[in-house]
Amino acid sequence: MQDALRLYRAYAAASIRGQLQYRASIVMAAIGTFVATAAESVAVWALFDRFGQIHGWTLPQAALLYGMISVSYAVCDVLGRGFDAFGAMVKAGDFDRVLLRPRSTVLQLIGQDLVLRRLGRLIQGLIVLGYAVTVGTIDWTIARAALLIGAIGCGVCAFLGLLVLQATSAFWTVDSLEVWNAFTYGGLMMGRYPMPIYRRWFRTVFTYVFPLACVNYLPAVAILGIGAPAITGWLAPLAGPVFLVVSLQLWRIGVRHYRSTGS
Amino acid sequence: MTGGALRPYRAIISARFRMLLQYRAAAIAGLWTQLVFGLALIMIYQALYRSSPAAVQPMAFAQLASYVWLGQALLAMLPWNVDAEVRDMVRSGAIAYELARPVDLYGLWYARAVAQRTAPTVLRAAPMVVFAGFVLPLLGAADWQLAPPPSLAAGAGFVAALAAALALSCAISVLVNISLMWTLGSDGVVVLFTTTVALLSGLMIPLPLFPGWAQGALGWLPFAGVFDLPFRIYAGHLAAGDLAIVLARQLGWTVALIALGRWLLGRGMRRVVVQGG
Numbered sequence: 001m002q003d004a005l006r007l008y009r010a011y012a013a014a015s016i017r018g019q020l021q022y023r024a025s026i027v028m029a030a031i032g033t034f035v036a037t038a039a040e041s042v043a044v045w046a047l048f049d050r051f052g053q054i055h056g057w058t059l060p061q062a063a064l065l066y067g068m069i070s071v072s073y074a075v076c077d078v079l080g081r082g083f084d085a086f087g088a089m090v091k092a093g094d095f096d097r098v099l100l101r102p103r104s105t106v107l108q109l110i111g112q113d114l115v116l117r118r119l120g121r122l123i124q125g126l127i128v129l130g131y132a133v134t135v136g137t138i139d140w141t142i143a144r145a146a147l148l149i150g151a152i153g154c155g156v157c158a159f160l161g162l163l164v165l166q167a168t169s170a171f172w173t174v175d176s177l178e179v180w181n182a183f184t185y186g187g188l189m190m191g192r193y194p195m196p197i198y199r200r201w202f203r204t205v206f207t208y209v210f211p212l213a214c215v216n217y218l219p220a221v222a223i224l225g226i227g228a229p230a231i232t233g234w235l236a237p238l239a240g241p242v243f244l245v246v247s248l249q250l251w252r253i254g255v256r257h258y259r260s261t262g263s
Numbered sequence: 264m265t266g267g268a269l270r271p272y273r274a275i276i277s278a279r280f281r282m283l284l285q286y287r288a289a290a291i292a293g294l295w296t297q298l299v300f301g302l303a304l305i306m307i308y309q310a311l312y313r314s315s316p317a318a319v320q321p322m323a324f325a326q327l328a329s330y331v332w333l334g335q336a337l338l339a340m341l342p343w344n345v346d347a348e349v350r351d352m353v354r355s356g357a358i359a360y361e362l363a364r365p366v367d368l369y370g371l372w373y374a375r376a377v378a379q380r381t382a383p384t385v386l387r388a389a390p391m392v393v394f395a396g397f398v399l400p401l402l403g404a405a406d407w408q409l410a411p412p413p414s415l416a417a418g419a420g421f422v423a424a425l426a427a428a429l430a431l432s433c434a435i436s437v438l439v440n441i442s443l444m445w446t447l448g449s450d451g452v453v454v455l456f457t458t459t460v461a462l463l464s465g466l467m468i469p470l471p472l473f474p475g476w477a478q479g480a481l482g483w484l485p486f487a488g489v490f491d492l493p494f495r496i497y498a499g500h501l502a503a504g505d506l507a508i509v510l511a512r513q514l515g516w517t518v519a520l521i522a523l524g525r526w527l528l529g530r531g532m533r534r535v536v537v538q539g540g
Contacts, residue, residue, distance in 0.1 A: 030449030036458040043467040049474050051315040107496070117451075178292035183298040190303040197310035202302070 004107055011111025019116050022235040026116050033120030037070070039075075041128055044192060057194050067129025067146070069191040069216050072106055072155025074122035081158055082112030086167035093261045105255060106248065109167070111166065115257060144223045151219035154240030157185065158215050161240070161247035168247070187212045209229035234248035271366045272374040279378030290386040293338075297387070301335040305407045321471040325410055326498035330469045332409035333494045336391035339383035340428070341464060341489060342435035343457045346372075346379055358444075364533065371523045372440060376433040389398045401403035401406065409447060416503035417496060424493035427513035432489045435460070435518040443523055444531035465491035471500065485520065 044066065048059040057065075083209050086109065089095050098108050138144065166180040187206060194219040195203055207213040214236035222233025273510045305328055322330075349372070352358040360366055395409035411420040438455055448512050461467050463486035464521050470491040481487055494508045495501040501509065 025451070029454070030451075032451035032454035032458075036454050039458045040460045040467065043462060046473045047311060047466060050319050050321075050472055051311040052319070054310050054313060055314055180287060181292075181296050182296040186296065186299040186303060189300065191309070193307055193310070198303070198306050202306065 004104070007211050008107060008111050011108075012114045014168060015112070016116065029117035030120040032129050033117055033184065034040045034124050035120075035125040037121045041066070041124070055194050055197050058137070058181075061101060062138040062193060063128055063132035063135070064138070064220050064224065065194070065216060066192045067125060067132045068152055068220060069188060070125030070157060070213075071122065071129055072152050072215065073159050074125045075152075076157045076159035076163065077118045077121060078115055078155075079110055080163040081115045081118075082109030083163040083167040087173075089171040090170045090258075091261060094097075095258065096260050099255075099258070106164075106251065139225060147219055147237075150224055151215055151223075151237040154237035155215040156240075157244040158211055158240035160211060161244035162187075164244070164247040164251050168251045171257050183250050184250075186219040191216045212235075214239035272370055275371060275374040276378045279375055279424040280382045283378060283382035286383070287386065290383060290502050293383075294387055297335040297338060301331055301391075302407075303393065304331050309407075320481055322469075322495075322498070322500045324406070326340050326500050327469060328407050328494075328496045330465070330494045330500075332391065332395035334466050334469075335491060335496060336388040336395070336409075337384055337425075338466070339387055340380050340432055341460060342376075342380070342432045342439060343460050343464060344441050345453055346375055347442060349375070350443055351445045361365070368532070369437070369521075369528050372528070373433055373521075376436040376440070377429070380429060380432050380436060410498075412497050413499040414503065416526065417499050420503045420506040420509075421493055421497040424496050424509050424513065425509050427517070428489050428493050431485060431513050431517045431520070434517045434524060435485065435489070437524045438520060438527070441527050442529055444534075460489075461501070462485055463487070464489045465494065466483065469494075473493070483512070488516055 044062070045059070046064065047056075051060075054062065055119075089098075098105055101108065126141065132138075133140075133148070162183055166184075169180070186241075189212060190198065190206065191212050195207075195213050203213065218233045218236040220233075221227055222230040262263075275488060308327055308331070309324065312320055312327075349358075352361065361371070388408070390411060395407075396411070399405070410451040414423060439453070442456075463481060463484055464471075465487065470487060471478070473481060481491075486507070492501065492513065496506060496509060510518065
């Protein structure tokens, strides 16, 4: 485990050093990502400015949902580039090299690239989260703060699990499929609003298939102290790590199934 | 211009069009994603409408639903990405060959943009319209559907405004491609541009939902002409009588942006540096 961590640090340092060779380009790209995500917040703000609330949730309350899911996704986005680009890797036959090295494939892929420009998204998410936690709608206790941090961590696991599944599908289709975007970007958008506004089948998919509500809506309800028995909100986030573990099992099956394209 | 002078551009459009039609798998995957997006957006707007007084609702929910589906169906028409081939040409230096072609360069790039904006749209729009217009009502979600335009005049007006929107969208697309000559395809600049278009065209949220004080400025910017204005004519939110003003705005911006693009392209080409050998 320690060995793995040391290796990851070495990978990350190499990736960061490489990117810092093009400092101006990275800064520009990070600013671009920041503005792009900020524009989405502007759109959400405009909706609350006009309509006041959605299903009883006000802007500061919805900002908690928004901040939690944005930060979770952004962390996963920074880490997960290797899985994200996995389709291209399979196509080019480059995965053979990964298999040859005596280290876990997952570690190598996560360590492959730490995309600094995606920090723009993380910073934007943290700003929204900062607004949500300081605006005064939440009656803070140590336990609630711990739940917030834990739920965000579990959210990172959920999104990573999705990324692993997306990469796993490339073993069979030899290309990363855009179909997964419906869950990642679709989930990122729908997670900004309280779950009860969606139809039952939609909620089922985003709770039991891809456990987005478990790491976002349910803990947020517990943190805000509104409705629903709090215990659900405390236990639900664990679905995130469970989802990741299941995805990694499928990944192992995929690795065994792998046949090089030979190119 | 005579028909003969236009022939090379028609040939470019049709060749690029046929090439872009090959990306069917991407279109199907994109379609699925946009379907989920469309459904989520409709549920969000419906919740907003249910929990607010009618006074703050700038358009009827049925109109809003049509607006959302048109946006998802016509997404590929939005000038939101660069032409990957032009980017590669700028980076590799192959752009020098473009200068050797016996046609007007701006016209050539505009023709490429026409194909880039129509081929993927044709692939994606038809199935989306079938789903939103016919399948949704069958599934018992008639209030979510893409309703037909309220009158023949609205339908005809939409067709005219959509044609003008395409001309405008292509003018903006070419401008973005020209900007590559200065930025060499830097991700940051492209993302900034994409965001501006998504926010101000009505894709992110329908423009009538923005605060009242912003409406004037939003309507006069070129981006509204690409999505928002044609969609509102379709839904009957703008009267068919407003068509003349809409077309004037769209075509006015198209002419202005084409002039700007020609000027910038001329300047860019004078300072073109061929990268590598």
